[in-house]
Amino acid sequence: MIGIIDYGAGNLNSICKAFEHIGFDTEIVEKETRHEKYDALVLPGVGAFPGAMSRLKENNLDQFIKEYVKTGKPMLGVCLGMQLLFEWGYEDTKTKGLDLLPGEVVKMDSSLKIPHMGWNELEIIKDDNLFKDLPDNPHYYFVHSYKLKEITDEVIAATDYGVKIPAVVRKDNVIGFQFHPEKSGDNGLKLLENFGELI
Amino acid sequence: MIKILKKRIIPCLDIKDGRVVKGINFLDLVDAGDPVASARRYNEMGADELVFLDITATKEKRKTLTDLVEKVAKEVFIPLTVGGGIKSISDMQYILRAGADKISVNSAAVRNPSLVKEGAKIFGSQCIVGAVDASLKDDESGWDVYINGGSKKTSRDLVEWVQELEELGAGEILLTSMNRDGTKIGFDIEMLRAVTNVVNIPVIASGGAGKIEDFVEVFTKTDTDAALAASIFHFGEVAMSDLKNTLAENNIPVRIEESSDKNE
Numbered sequence: 001m002i003g004i005i006d007y008g009a010g011n012l013n014s015i016c017k018a019f020e021h022i023g024f025d026t027e028i029v030e031k032e033t034r035h036e037k038y039d040a041l042v043l044p045g046v047g048a049f050p051g052a053m054s055r056l057k058e059n060n061l062d063q064f065i066k067e068y069v070k071t072g073k074p075m076l077g078v079c080l081g082m083q084l085l086f087e088w089g090y091e092d093t094k095t096k097g098l099d100l101l102p103g104e105v106v107k108m109d110s111s112l113k114i115p116h117m118g119w120n121e122l123e124i125i126k127d128d129n130l131f132k133d134l135p136d137n138p139h140y141y142f143v144h145s146y147k148l149k150e151i152t153d154e155v156i157a158a159t160d161y162g163v164k165i166p167a168v169v170r171k172d173n174v175i176g177f178q179f180h181p182e183k184s185g186d187n188g189l190k191l192l193e194n195f196g197e198l199i
Numbered sequence: 200m201i202k203i204l205k206k207r208i209i210p211c212l213d214i215k216d217g218r219v220v221k222g223i224n225f226l227d228l229v230d231a232g233d234p235v236a237s238a239r240r241y242n243e244m245g246a247d248e249l250v251f252l253d254i255t256a257t258k259e260k261r262k263t264l265t266d267l268v269e270k271v272a273k274e275v276f277i278p279l280t281v282g283g284g285i286k287s288i289s290d291m292q293y294i295l296r297a298g299a300d301k302i303s304v305n306s307a308a309v310r311n312p313s314l315v316k317e318g319a320k321i322f323g324s325q326c327i328v329g330a331v332d333a334s335l336k337d338d339e340s341g342w343d344v345y346i347n348g349g350s351k352k353t354s355r356d357l358v359e360w361v362q363e364l365e366e367l368g369a370g371e372i373l374l375t376s377m378n379r380d381g382t383k384i385g386f387d388i389e390m391l392r393a394v395t396n397v398v399n400i401p402v403i404a405s406g407g408a409g410k411i412e413d414f415v416e417v418f419t420k421t422d423t424d425a426a427l428a429a430s431i432f433h434f435g436e437v438a439m440s441d442l443k444n445t446l447a448e449n450n451i452p453v454r455i456e457e458s459s460d461k462n463e
Contacts, residue, residue: 013298017273046323112204113399115325115370118424119205119247119454139205139454141278143325161204183278183300185242187456 002196003029003038005065005081007047007055015044015078018182022193032060035068039199045080049089049105049146052080053097062098069100074173074198079144082169082176091146100174104149112162115145120179122167126156130168130175130194138187140167140179147178173198205454206418207247207425208442209403210432212237214253214283217263224434234267238275241432244439246277247454250303250373250427253283254348261290265297272298280328280373286311291318295326303328303373306346309353309360312367319368328403329369333357333390334377342390349377358393365398372398373427376406383409386417386426395422403427411437411445418451 002019004012006028016026019042029038043065045052056062069075077085083105089095090106097105108114121137142159148166151158157168159179169176175195181188213220218232228236238249251271253264268281281294282303291302302322308315308329318327332349333342342357361372374394376387386407395402401424404417408428417423431437443453 013296014272014276014300017298018276021274021276113401113424116204117325117370117401118207120203135456139456182276185277185456188276 001038002026002040002042005041005043005056005061006030007052007059007061012044014180014182015042018189018192019196022189022196024196029061029064030059032064035064035071035073038068038073040074040076040196041065041068043075043077043081043084045078045082045084047080049080049083049091049097050093050095052084053089053095056084056098065098066100069174072173074175074195075100076195077174077176078182079178079180082178083146083148085169085174085176086148089146101152101154101169101171101176103152103154105146106149108145108147108161108165109163115143116161116165117143119184120159120161120165120167122157122159124157125151128156128168128170129197130170130191131157132194132197134187134190134194138191140177140181140184140188140191142167142179144178203452204424205247205452206423206446207403208245208414208439208453209248209250209280209425209427210241210246211250211252211405211427211429212433213429214251214264214267215255216257217255217267220254221430221433235270235274238271238279241439242275242277245443245454245456246439248278248280248425249275250280250282252303253281255283260284261293265293268294268297268299282328282330282373286314288314288317288321291322291326295322301326301328301371303330305330305332306348308364308367308369309344309346309355312363315364315367315369319370324368324370324400327369328371328373329361329364329367330373330375331357331361331364332375332377335390342393345377349375349380357390358397361394361398365400369400371401371403373403373405379407380405381430382407383431385409385413386421386423388417388420391417391421391423401425408437411442414442414446415449415451418446419449
């Protein structure tokens with residue numbers, strides 16, 4: 001069973017349907033609960049950093065996620081969900097994140113159009129089981145205006161949008177995608193399948 | 200290998216009472232009016248995104264449209280934009296919850312600009328597409344904005360209106376040239392230039408596509424981010440793979456995947 005964290009905003013349906021399409025059961029997690037129930041946890045993302053953090057805290061979901069990660073079971077953040085895994089976010093105001101990974105999330109400094117919206121290719125920095133059976137430079141669908149500030153040690157793939165954008169992060173069982181695998185066609189489903197194999 | 204943002208190719212499907220209308224000519228489709236089958240086929244062909252434009256005029260509209268979006272979103276995992284008669288925040292909420300990624304608003308945005316502002320605030324700018332139908336002014340000094348499916352001229356000037364849409368919070372502009380729509384003589388380059396020059400959000404070109412060269416032209420001569428077409432894809436006049444390969448040969452960055460090649 002994959003638990004999908006619901007923190008009020010955003011459309012959880014797409015990510016649920018994508019996991020169900022490739023054969024996983026999903027359940028919406030709205031408040032702190034026993035983590036034994038879930039083989040993996042997903043933090044989806046649509047919305048803004050400060051609001052998302054305060055809603056996670058209201059229902060003690062921030063503590064739930066941190067405890068869950070200690071079990072070593074896979075934890076995935078998607079888009080804003082990936083950004084929330086880091087120490088600090090600078091959207092609107094400086095906000096403490098879940099602090100599971102080191103780094104800061106900042107507004108994109110690019111002469112190109114913002115939001116960064118559309119299909120971009122991945123450049124794999126560090127090979128990983130997550131990329132198994134994917135083409136060399138698979139395309140993924142991005143929609144975001146903020147990004148992880150630097151290519152840190154945890155960044156295992158990036159994309160080029162005039163500036164280098166961290167696209168996949170991983171530290172042991174904590175994984176994040178800046179793009180939307182649930183909106184990226186077959187390569188997106190394949191990536192979610194590979195994530196599912198970590199269970 | 201070019202790794203910058205790809206230019207998007209977007210088929211548009213007209214929907215009436217939950218069915219695709221205007222016909223789709225995929226040889227392998229048993230039921231060409233089935234939106235799920237059509238969407239799946241376009242996804243396999245390598246479409247980068249899909250737009251559903253609902254032209255139903257009944258009271259049950261919202262329910263049939265919501266059901267349709269739900270069915271498509273269960274099986275097709277690329278971005279879905281839904282438009283056609285969306286008038287309120289609650290309409291938007293239903294459609295987004297059903298699995299749409301973006302809502303396109305046209306006439307309702309002109310009548311009630313705060314709808315764009317509210318929608319962007321609640322759902323995020325990336326969810327709100329400002330759709331605009333425009334036609335050359337009589338004195339050819341610019342373009343007028345039309346509503347009600349192009350049947351009613353407004354007092355709005357295109358170049359001013361798209362800037363206002365951006366300020367209100369629209370995340371994208373879907374620009375249809377009424378002068379070119381259905382003509383198949385190519386996109387309206389001058390109109391697209393006028394709009395991409397004044398906004399800093401993505402612009403989708405619509406109206407006039409008749410052949411592959413029209414897409415090469417629009418991406419070469421303008422700063423357009425995406426191109427939308429309906430009939431040429433539906434009737435198989437242009438194959439997606441040929442289109443994308445030709446664009447790539449002309450150094451226009453497009454998404455070509457192994458998985459999107461093998462199906463044609």
